Amino acid sequence: MTTPAPHPVNARRRSDDSSSGLLQGTLDLLILRTLETASRHGYGVAKRLREASDEVILVEEGSL
Numbered sequence: 001m002t003t004p005a006p007h008p009v010n011a012r013r014r015s016d017d018s019s020s021g022l023l024q025g026t027l028d029l030l031i032l033r034t035l036e037t038a039s040r041h042g043y044g045v046a047k048r049l050r051e052a053s054d055e056v057i058l059v060e061e062g063s064l
Contacts, residue, residue, distance in 0.1 A: 030057070031064065 034040065034048045042061035049057050 027059070 030049055031045055034045050034052075040048065042064040045064055046059045046061040049059050
């Protein structure tokens with residue numbers, strides 16, 4: 001079984017951009033869920049999202 005390719009997530013918002021494959025607002029909710037258990041800086045949030053999604057969701061910490 002092959003693993004899915006990582007899905008880079010860009011925090012830029014454009015209503016006409018559906019290339020991320022995520023519903024609008026999903027990244028915001030994932031970030032809030034990550035911060036629910038502990039305070040983290042951008043790198044910590046990006047690392048937690050990457051680990052929790054088995055490296056499917058990749059968020060550049062600079063975009064957070």
